[in-house]
Amino acid sequence: MTKDSTVPHDRDVTPDPSRTFQVDLRGLVDLLSRHLYASPRVYVRELLQNAADAITARREIDPGAPARVLIDPDPDTGGLKVHDTGIGLTEKQVHELLATIGRSSKRDELGFARHEFLGQFGIGLLSCFLVADEIRVETRHADEPTVLWTGYSDGRYSVSLADYARAESGTTVTLVPRRDAEAWLTPAKVAELARFYGSLLPIEVRVGPTRVTDDAPPWQQADRREALIAYCRETFDFTPFDVVELDVPAAGIRGAAFILPQPANPAARAGHRVYLKRMLLSEGVEKLLPEWAFFARCVVDTAELHPTASREALYEDTQLDEARSALGAQLRAWLVRLASVDPSRLAEFLGIHHLGVKALALHDDEMLRLVEQWWPMETNTGRMTLAEFRERHGLLRYAATLDEFRQLSAVAAAQGVPVINGGYTFDAEIIQRIPTLDRMAIIEQLVPTDLATRFDAVDPHIELSLRDFLSAAQRAVDPQGCQVVLRAFDPPTLPAMYLIDRDIAFADNLRETREKADDLWAGVLDALAATVTDDRPQLVLNHRNPLVRRMTTVSDPHLVALAVQALYGQALLLGHHPLRPADSALLNGSFLGLLERAVPDGKDDPK
Numbered sequence: 059m060t061k062d063s064t065v066p067h068d069r070d071v072t073p074d075p076s077r078t079f080q081v082d083l084r085g086l087v088d089l090l091s092r093h094l095y096a097s098p099r100v101y102v103r104e105l106l107q108n109a110a111d112a113i114t115a116r117r118e119i120d121p122g123a124p125a126r127v128l129i130d131p132d133p134d135t136g137g138l139k140v141h142d143t144g145i146g147l148t149e150k151q152v153h154e155l156l157a158t159i160g161r162s163s164k165r166d167e168l169g170f171a172r173h174e175f176l177g178q179f180g181i182g183l184l185s186c187f188l189v190a191d192e193i194r195v196e197t198r199h200a201d202e203p204t205v206l207w208t209g210y211s212d213g214r215y216s217v218s219l220a221d222y223a224r225a226e227s228g229t230t231v232t233l234v235p236r237r238d239a240e241a242w243l244t245p246a247k248v249a250e251l252a253r254f255y256g257s258l259l260p261i262e263v264r265v266g267p268t269r270v271t272d273d274a275p276p277w278q279q280a281d282r283r284e285a286l287i288a289y290c291r292e293t294f295d296f297t298p299f300d301v302v303e304l305d306v307p308a309a310g311i312r313g314a315a316f317i318l319p320q321p322a323n324p325a326a327r328a329g330h331r332v333y334l335k336r337m338l339l340s341e342g343v344e345k346l347l348p349e350w351a352f353f354a355r356c357v358v359d360t361a362e363l364h365p366t367a368s369r370e371a372l373y374e375d376t377q378l379d380e381a382r383s384a385l386g387a388q389l390r391a392w393l394v395r396l397a398s399v400d401p402s403r404l405a406e407f408l409g410i411h412h413l414g415v416k417a418l419a420l421h422d423d424e425m426l427r428l429v430e431q432w433w434p435m436e437t438n439t440g441r442m443t444l445a446e447f448r449e450r451h452g453l454l455r456y457a458a459t460l461d462e463f464r465q466l467s468a469v470a471a472a473q474g475v476p477v478i479n480g481g482y483t484f485d486a487e488i489i490q491r492i493p494t495l496d497r498m499a500i501i502e503q504l505v506p507t508d509l510a511t512r513f514d515a516v517d518p519h520i521e522l523s524l525r526d527f528l529s530a531a532q533r534a535v536d537p538q539g540c541q542v543v544l545r546a547f548d549p550p551t552l553p554a555m556y557l558i559d560r561d562i563a564f565a566d567n568l569r570e571t572r573e574k575a576d577d578l579w580a581g582v583l584d585a586l587a588a589t590v591t592d593d594r595p596q597l598v599l600n601h602r603n604p605l606v607r608r609m610t611t612v613s614d615p616h617l618v619a620l621a622v623q624a625l626y627g628q629a630l631l632l633g634h635h636p637l638r639p640a641d642s643a644l645l646n647g648s649f650l651g652l653l654e655r656a657v658p659d660g661k662d663d664p665k
């Protein structure tokens with residue numbers, strides 16, 4: 059084996075203890091502002107967080123210690139002071155913690171974040187350099203001397219002991235504004251941000267004389283429901299359809315889900331408002347709930363879930379996964395409860411969110427069950443749920459398109475064939491998926507062919523006698539490319555049906571009938587079909603209909619043509635078939651022609 063001269067010798071990589079990394083603070087701040095934080099506004103959150111943590115640390119030792127934070131913007135200098143009554147820092151700690159990036163007092167001996175604190179990374183204070191050139195800290199720990207620390211955005215810092223004692227234990231952080239960042243430090247902006255991030259903190263926070271913290275989160279107030287509805291109106295700008303309280307102890311989650319009062323797009327995931335240990339993490343956390351719960355927006359506080367380093371999102375880990383399922387279970391329980399306690403309210407809910415619920419029912423069994431049990435679908439025997447339909451008829455029979463349903467429903471109803479309209483968005487697919495809930499479910503798609511067997515043939519002798527009528531009728535709609543057929547079917551009130559070429563199978567069925575018929579009958583039909591190809595659309599005239607019967611007795615071929623053309627147009631309209639220009643012209647012509655016949659001409663007018 060030859061020795062590779064590019065492999066470094068051991069002595070080349072031996073660390074030199076006298077050398078340590080140098081940090082380019084400007085570069086680091088630039089990194090934070092461009093790549094970690096979404097906006098410089100986070101500086102207020104980081105200052106509040108440090109103050110709150112310092113108070114927590116002090117109260118661990120002295121539970122009666124005051125818990126106050128005062129934020130004091132100075133309109134004259136454009137700067138800002140944040141005073142807290144926290145634990146403060148000794149001189150040694152100032153050197154160690156404030157001047158070392160990544161060093162934090164909030165981790166345990168093993169380096170894990172300590173549960174009771176908001177901070178953990180040791181970089182939060184740096185965010186102040188997004189808006190300040192200089193950060194000054196005055197701090198006092200217990201009876202130790204007051205320490206003054208000043209850090210500059212170019213990476214220098216100084217430490218000295220004050221020649222006075224700060225009035226009480228705690229810290230004051232002063233920001234000297236950076237040019238071009240003054241807007242982030244105006245009193246109005248600071249008050250807005252302090253309220254935005256800190257309104258739920260369990261300590262007293264004031265901006266100048268104004269308190270920005272609430273007494274308690276809405277889900278902990280005496281009249282919770284009222285408080286939550288008011289919160290939803292104020293924060294999300296809608297009055298919820300309902301409020302579902304959320305409580306997942308394993309993830310330390312408390313809060314509420316607000317059911318949207320308007321339809322929502324399931325594909326556009328709603329942003330939820332998430333607090334972490336009562337400090338706002340983000341108002342746009344997307345994956346807190348399972349995908350199917352698109353109809354709810356939440357506000358929650360969590361003590362256990364983990365933030366990403368920017369503290370603007372939740373870290374995707376198994377804990378978040380489990381929390382998501384637990385929250386989903388609570389929303390499901392709400393739906394189930396609604397179904398048993400207040401079905402009309404559930405129907406109202408589905409009335410708003412049915413499209414989204416149906417979209418999810420295509421791949422979520424729970425949603426499918428909800429639709430099956432509670433969503434009334436259109437059928438030719440009235441609106442009813444799929445569950446009811448199955449119970450009554452033993453199967454789920456449906457027409458796959460709206461046109462097919464319209465074309466067939468009346469005929470099918472008259473013949474005692476119940477059918478569901480599967481033509482609305484997702485409905486046919488939902489019906490086809492029902493066997494995943496119950497393997498015994500029988501699904502049947504109704505196609506016009508199925509009804510064809512119920513179109514009874516007319517007595518051949520009668521049909522022969524109607525030969526002239528049928529030829530005239532055929533000629534009347536020949537230019538439309540349509541074949542005229544005479545059958546007897548229910549309901550008798552329906553004079554004609556137009557069956558489109560999609561139903562070639564039906565045409566085959568007609569041909570079969572003809573083949574089975576006796577010679578006389580076959581002869582009649584052959585004569586009729588001489589100019590007709592079998593896959594043309596069919597106008598089926600109903601011999602049970604009194605008007606059609608009367609038409610067959612008319613001897614004037616012109617009147618027959620007008621009447622057949624009018625029935626053709628009406629059948630197209632009833633079946634919701636598109637009217638081609640030639641169809642409209644035909645319909646128009648027949649209408650005017652019939653009017654001409656119906657209205658006496660001027661010669662009879664006495665005037």
Ligand SMILES: Nc1ncnc2c1ncn2[C@@H]1O[C@H](COP(=O)(O)OP(=O)(O)OP(=O)(O)O)[C@@H](O)[C@H]1O
Pocket residue numbers: 104107108109112142144145146147155156161162163164176177178179180181182183184228229
């Ligand atoms: N107001 C304060 N009172 C007492 N100590 C403070 C205060 N602000 C900062 N410190 C000390 O400085 C350390 C560094 O603060 P920094 O905000 O940079 O990080 P952190 O709060 O520990 O973590 P994170 O980056 O997650 O916010 C803190 O761990 C804390 O010990």
